[in-house]
Amino acid sequence: MVTVEPGVYLPDRGGVRIEDTLVVADETSGHTPELLTRFPKELAIL
Numbered sequence: 001m002v003t004v005e006p007g008v009y010l011p012d013r014g015g016v017r018i019e020d021t022l023v024v025a026d027e028t029s030g031h032t033p034e035l036l037t038r039f040p041k042e043l044a045i046l
Contacts, residue, residue: 001021001022001023001024001036002021002022002024003019003020003021003022004019004020004022005017005018005019005020006018018041019037020035020036020037021035021036021037022034022035022036023036
């Protein structure tokens with residue numbers, strides 16, 4: 001299991017981090033990584 005956590009931060013303004021959790025099988029199994037994060041990632045301007 002691994003996480004991918006890119007983020008953007010602006011001094012004196014704030015920031016955001018998008019996190020995904022994946023299950024990665026043994027490379028010899030032939031399985032592709034499975035994304036466990038089910039949260040929507042659409043941009044919302046507040």
